[in-house]
Amino acid sequence: MAEMWITMGPQHPMTHGLWTLRVKVDGETVTDTEAELGYIHRGVEKICESRDFTQITPYCDRLCYVSAMTWAHAYIMAAEDLLEAEVPERAEYIRLMAAEVQRLASHLMWLGAFGPDIGNLTLMTWCLRDREMFLDLLQELGGSRMHYNYPRVGGVKRDIPIGWANRLKAKVKLFENRINEYEMLLDESTIWLVRLQGVGYATAEDQINAGVTGPNIRAAGVNTDARWTNPYSVYDQVDWEPAVEKPTSIKGADCYDRYRVRMEEMRQSCRMLLDAIDKIPGGANTHYQPGDEMLITKAPTRAPEGATGFSTYECTRGVSNFYLQGGGDNRGKNPYRVSIRSPMFITIPYVAKTMIGYKVADIPAIMGSFDPCIGETDR
Amino acid sequence: MGTTITKEQNSYAANAAAQNLSARFSDAGITVEIIAHNAGKRFEFVRIICSPEQWRAVAKHLKNELGVNHCAMVTGTHYPEGGDRGWEVAYHMHRWPITDVEAHTMIVHSGESLEGDDIPMEFEIFINLPPGDSPAVPSVQDLWVGADWNEKETWDLVGIDFEGHENMHRVLNPHDSPVGFHPLQRQHKIRYHDFNEMYDDPQGFGRKPVDEGRVK
Numbered sequence: 001m002a003e004m005w006i007t008m009g010p011q012h013p014m015t016h017g018l019w020t021l022r023v024k025v026d027g028e029t030v031t032d033t034e035a036e037l038g039y040i041h042r043g044v045e046k047i048c049e050s051r052d053f054t055q056i057t058p059y060c061d062r063l064c065y066v067s068a069m070t071w072a073h074a075y076i077m078a079a080e081d082l083l084e085a086e087v088p089e090r091a092e093y094i095r096l097m098a099a100e101v102q103r104l105a106s107h108l109m110w111l112g113a114f115g116p117d118i119g120n121l122t123l124m125t126w127c128l129r130d131r132e133m134f135l136d137l138l139q140e141l142g143g144s145r146m147h148y149n150y151p152r153v154g155g156v157k158r159d160i161p162i163g164w165a166n167r168l169k170a171k172v173k174l175f176e177n178r179i180n181e182y183e184m185l186l187d188e189s190t191i192w193l194v195r196l197q198g199v200g201y202a203t204a205e206d207q208i209n210a211g212v213t214g215p216n217i218r219a220a221g222v223n224t225d226a227r228w229t230n231p232y233s234v235y236d237q238v239d240w241e242p243a244v245e246k247p248t249s250i251k252g253a254d255c256y257d258r259y260r261v262r263m264e265e266m267r268q269s270c271r272m273l274l275d276a277i278d279k280i281p282g283g284a285n286t287h288y289q290p291g292d293e294m295l296i297t298k299a300p301t302r303a304p305e306g307a308t309g310f311s312t313y314e315c316t317r318g319v320s321n322f323y324l325q326g327g328g329d330n331r332g333k334n335p336y337r338v339s340i341r342s343p344m345f346i347t348i349p350y351v352a353k354t355m356i357g358y359k360v361a362d363i364p365a366i367m368g369s370f371d372p373c374i375g376e377t378d379r
Numbered sequence: 380m381g382t383t384i385t386k387e388q389n390s391y392a393a394n395a396a397a398q399n400l401s402a403r404f405s406d407a408g409i410t411v412e413i414i415a416h417n418a419g420k421r422f423e424f425v426r427i428i429c430s431p432e433q434w435r436a437v438a439k440h441l442k443n444e445l446g447v448n449h450c451a452m453v454t455g456t457h458y459p460e461g462g463d464r465g466w467e468v469a470y471h472m473h474r475w476p477i478t479d480v481e482a483h484t485m486i487v488h489s490g491e492s493l494e495g496d497d498i499p500m501e502f503e504i505f506i507n508l509p510p511g512d513s514p515a516v517p518s519v520q521d522l523w524v525g526a527d528w529n530e531k532e533t534w535d536l537v538g539i540d541f542e543g544h545e546n547m548h549r550v551l552n553p554h555d556s557p558v559g560f561h562p563l564q565r566q567h568k569i570r571y572h573d574f575n576e577m578y579d580d581p582q583g584f585g586r587k588p589v590d591e592g593r594v595k
């Protein structure tokens with residue numbers, strides 16, 4: 001049969017956003033692929049050059065609307081490195097909790113979007129129901145539902161509200177049972193297993209060489225996680241283990257392993273949250289006024305010329321990096337250069353190539369299992 | 380308790396890597412420094428400053444001798460203000476203890492017990508380029524697949540030419556962008572003013588008659 005190119009996207013349920021996957025098919029078999037990105041390129045790096053260090057945070061929130069809190073934190077860590085700012089320990093705990101709640105919300109969005117890819121429409125409504133619980137918690141911190149603008153250079157915008165800890169505890173405990181429920185639902189569904197098992201193999205070494213990080217590489221049997229390999233915040237003080245999955249084949253992790261590792265990661269986030277709420281300095285039911293020294297320290301607003309800041313942060317989809325350059329006097333309070341490393345920008349071209357050899361019907365399963373997000377890809 | 384890397388391990392790994400690099404490249408005039416971060420845990424990383432001619436040798440050494448397996452990001456910066464540095468390319472790399480596993484097995488590292496080249500380490504490589512219209516560095520696409528799209532992006536946005544890079548094309552800008560248009564170069568102003576004017580007048584209320592019809 002003659003080979004031909006077909007175009008999936010930019011409007012296609014498989015893409016989870018706006019991008020194009022061009023697929024060369026021989027009958028039902030994929031023989032070559034090509035990813036085309038850039039549909040929602042907003043030039044964030046260029047815009048950031050004309051904003052001061054606090055004004056950049058909202059732009060970083062909007063890099064990924066599913067995981068705004070982690071992206072803002074990734075940026076703020078690089079800004080603290082550049083400006084030499086200390087963060088109080090209570091603020092570190094609050095940041096950890098905010099990021100982990102966001103991780104739960106983001107993984108739920110992934111699971112909710114992945115269900116319809118595989119043919120399980122119920123999952124979407126269930127996951128969005130649970131995600132709403134966690135978005136409510138984040139809304140109490142940042143003031144809005146999706147884009148929080150919460151961290152500040154040297155601390156956080158405001159303290160956790162009175163009663164937030166109790167609500168968090170109740171929701172996390174409820175959600176821990178829900179994870180078991182979802183697993184029972186999915187692991188006994190024949191359709192789910194048939195469509196995920198044995199497709200989309202990717203080994204650990206291949207993935208790290210291609211720049212794929214985060215849960216996707218932990219599914220391939222190595223517990224590498226930037227939260228301990230490049231330690232930051234107070235992850236060494238709370239109770240957790242990096243989620244890791246045994247790959248089912250010598251060919252590496254399949255889609256099912258990547259689903260399993262994210263479920264386990266949600267459990268670990270719950271465990272971390274329950275532990276952090278007990279250990280937070282100053283107590284979880286105390287409320288400090290904004291600007292209190294328990295929450296934020298004074299940081300310089302101008303960076304000297306030649307100074308650099310770099311952060312390595314475990315976002316929900318992999319490791320994100322920010323690289324900032326200070327501008328000196330003639331740049332005022334603005335950085336000279338802001339550079340963003342998005343894990344998905346590197347992952348999507350890699351995933352496109354792993355599809356070669358599988359059937360066209362496997363494409364949504366393979367793509368969805370890597371958790372694509374186009375906001376951060378195109379920046 | 381979560382597992383972690385201790386400060387001693389980090390310091391040991393940074394020193395070992397820096398010594399290894401200095402021993403190999405001391406005659407070639409490559410600068411190798413150990414720098415500590417200014418915030419957070421203040422961990423150390425290795426900074427290498429080399430010329431474009433030396434970059435391929437350094438990259439091969441990093442990959443084959445020091446086990447650097449992850450090319451995190453490539454950043455190009457334009458310095459049009461004069462001086463002998465016109466452009467800079469920064470590569471950020473990581474070394475992580477990642478190996479393939481047999482089926483139905485996994486590796487659970489405990490951070491505190493990692494030794495030698497298994498200790499995670501961060502590398503920052505600065506390549507300074509002279510002023511001019513055609514900045515170029517050799518590509519390392521064949522060493523790290525992850526460098527492929529990072530280099531495509533850097534060429535697309537900043538205009539750094541990566542010699543030997545196969546299949547270079549626009550990735551974020553439209554495919555039919557004019558040849559030579561790279562928006563992160565400094566001659567392209569955001570809106571039409573420079574940053575400080577925009578900062579004082581973000582809404583454009585202070586526009587002059589001569590600005591009528593121009594996009595703000």
